[in-house]
Amino acid sequence: MLSTYFDMEVPFYDVDSYRIVWHGNYPKYFEIARCQLLEEIGFPYERMEQTGFFFPVIDLHSKYVKPLLFKQKIRVTATLKEWEHKLVIDYLISDIQSGEKVTKGRTQQVAVRMPENITQFQSPAELVEKIEARLKEQATQHSGSSEER
Numbered sequence: 001m002l003s004t005y006f007d008m009e010v011p012f013y014d015v016d017s018y019r020i021v022w023h024g025n026y027p028k029y030f031e032i033a034r035c036q037l038l039e040e041i042g043f044p045y046e047r048m049e050q051t052g053f054f055f056p057v058i059d060l061h062s063k064y065v066k067p068l069l070f071k072q073k074i075r076v077t078a079t080l081k082e083w084e085h086k087l088v089i090d091y092l093i094s095d096i097q098s099g100e101k102v103t104k105g106r107t108q109q110v111a112v113r114m115p116e117n118i119t120q121f122q123s124p125a126e127l128v129e130k131i132e133a134r135l136k137e138q139a140t141q142h143s144g145s146s147e148e149r
Contacts, residue, residue: 002134004037005077007096010068021068027060030091030105033078037089041080042130052114053124055087059108066102073097083131085122086110 014025038044048055068074073096082088086108093103111120111127 001079001081002037002041002131002138003077003079004033004040005075006033006036007073007075010070010072010074012070015070019070023062023064026062026064026068026093026103026105029074029076029093030060030078030089030107033076033091034089034107037078037080041127041134043127048111048124048127049114051124051126053111053120054114055109055111057107057109058086060105061107062103062105064103066100068093068102074102080131081106083123083128087123 008029010021014021014028016022035044038048045055075094075096077092077094079090079092080087081090087110088106088108091103091105091107092101093105094101111123112118113120
């Protein structure tokens with residue numbers, strides 16, 4: 001699977017008066033990881049738009065296991081789970097120091113052909129090709145590293 005992550009320290013402007021991250025900020029963290037993942041695939045939102053597609057989020061789930069706290073150092077991971085008919089991305093927020101899982105989430109997005117505003121029931125060919133190329137590249141790198149051992 002294709003996956004990426006970024007590390008951050010929880011900023012003061014994301015917390016409430018109890019210094020706990022407000023629940024509405026978690027999707028923002030997911031979005032940062034999702035944008036990074038799409039960038040690494042080579043099909044960021046700008047390219048989607050250039051090819052005539054928007055990819056609205058049609059479903060968002062979050063499971064808050066433990067609260068995130070002001071100044072806590074966290075890792076946000078995004079993993080692509082499905083791409084042929086819709087984009088399904090899983091997220092994991094974990095505490096860097098302890099490795100504990102703090103929050104899990106998932107988004108689903110569908111391609112919408114613009115400007116007609118028509119929902120597509122399969123992903124654009126360019127997106128699928130770029131994902132498959134990255135998966136093939138990843139498999140080649142892994143097989144190369146196992147041969148070196």
